[in-house]
Amino acid sequence: MKIILQEVGPRDGLQAEKQIVPLEKKEAWIRALMDSGVDIIQVGSFVHPEKVPQMAETDKLFRRLMKDKRSATVLSGLALNEKGVERGLACGAEMFYLGASASETHSTKNTGVGTAQATQRIIAAAKIAVAAGKKVQVSVQSAFGCGFEGPIPEDRVLDMVRSYLEAGLRKISLADTAGHATPAQVERLFSAIFKLDPTVECACHFHNTYGLGMANIYAALRVGVTTFDTSFAGLGGCPFAKVAAGNVATEDFVAALQREGLRKDLDLKGLITVARDVAAHFGREMPGFVYKIDS
């Protein structure tokens, strides 16, 4: 069984933190995650620095990490359009993560255009990255429900997946942006995608808003999803908001896999050490479970 870990903490996790993490600290965490053997790391976002100040130094971070890179870990960056991809290409990003929302409201609020147009924009940007020889993962955001619209019709998600596949984009992620997914829904939706095309490489991205992140990961694993987004220490849960909505902690998922005899190549102790450093840095308890256990 192929299981690919995609670490999203430095991107999705840290962007939820108001306190800007110094570049040196981010770099140290990402290097430690690379040393632990994680397959892909989303280093940051190529978005407007004023919109997400925590991501302002993403280009600089990529340059530092790529300069002397020997690790097999693939370094990825989020982009929302062609301009973002161009920035990523300029600083050496090895992979791009691009997505459009299946919620018309969410899409319009975020990008100014509805789902269909946003999808075409993402495909255009993705093609530039592919043409430059980069790996590309495209995602359907709000695939399992939307804070604005509520339930999202599964056909709309499948239409987006079809558009990606027709454009030759075969690494497809379904993102549970607001944390609405349930295990039964996860199995149903991914199964429908594999019915469209059994050879798609599927990835999943869940938030723990309702405490279902790990259950959803296992539901996805069961139906053939191979890439799993997690964040070190469970970063993303904001202590000042009422909703704790981080991803599943990377070290928690790795601990579970290793107890099942899988991915023994990953350095769990190293991951726990990074998670503890994250908790020390922010001076609060993080959502991860395993890093709190006495070793």
Next chain:
Amino acid sequence: MKIILQEVGPRDGLQAEKQIVPLEKKEAWIRALMDSGVDIIQVGSFVHPEKVPQMAETDKLFRRLMKDKRSATVLSGLALNEKGVERGLACGAEMFYLGASASETHSTKNTGVGTAQATQRIIAAAKIAVAAGKKVQVSVQSAFGCGFEGPIPEDRVLDMVRSYLEAGLRKISLADTAGHATPAQVERLFSAIFKLDPTVECACHFHNTYGLGMANIYAALRVGVTTFDTSFAGLGGCPFAKVAAGNVATEDFVAALQREGLRKDLDLKGLITVARDVAAHFGREMPGFVYKIDS
């Protein structure tokens, strides 16, 4: 699909709390849980009051709750031997939860005798409860691993299950006492039990030590387990220990089920209100997720 909720917060959750909860408060919480429609509530333990001071008033609590009982919720109590069952019968308990450990070390430390002898003791006590017309659930503790012994041979668990079945005890729970279970293991072990006898009524009891509680619940659900132990607010996670080891929060599981269209008869809002009261009572954040979300 039949899904039975067994609330273990007043028993397994509160016994982890050093601060004694006043009888009136316990009664109010249990009454609110009954009003929410939970199927079974483990009210407390019939154990020596000096051993578990938090459970010292269990008999009194049962008498208060049974006096004017109209709710369909079944009130259960934990017993470790015939004496415990006799106490429960005297105060009106409707159901008994009795268990022995599959770990020889755990069994010997807890009961003074090994697994085989402890199992026979539990069966003898269970038979008294059955003879008195009571419902009985028997459990295999440390079924998925043990803090002292590490992995537990599955054959030892199955031998205990066979003993229970031969004694006519057909409601059988596997308890992950130390929180070691993984989803793959959960599916394997329960499937082996259903191979022994497809008509057994299986229950599961998981702790969230490694953040796998909900994933394990869904794994159990998938292979035919029908009774699920949860604790309101996720009680059981001790803030003073390094290991957060509560059960899955009742309201989190109910929220997930209801989003999947199941158990719409349960009063989720009522459960969230109780969970919030628990957090207010202890003056700290509890492990549950859903009660923290703005409604």
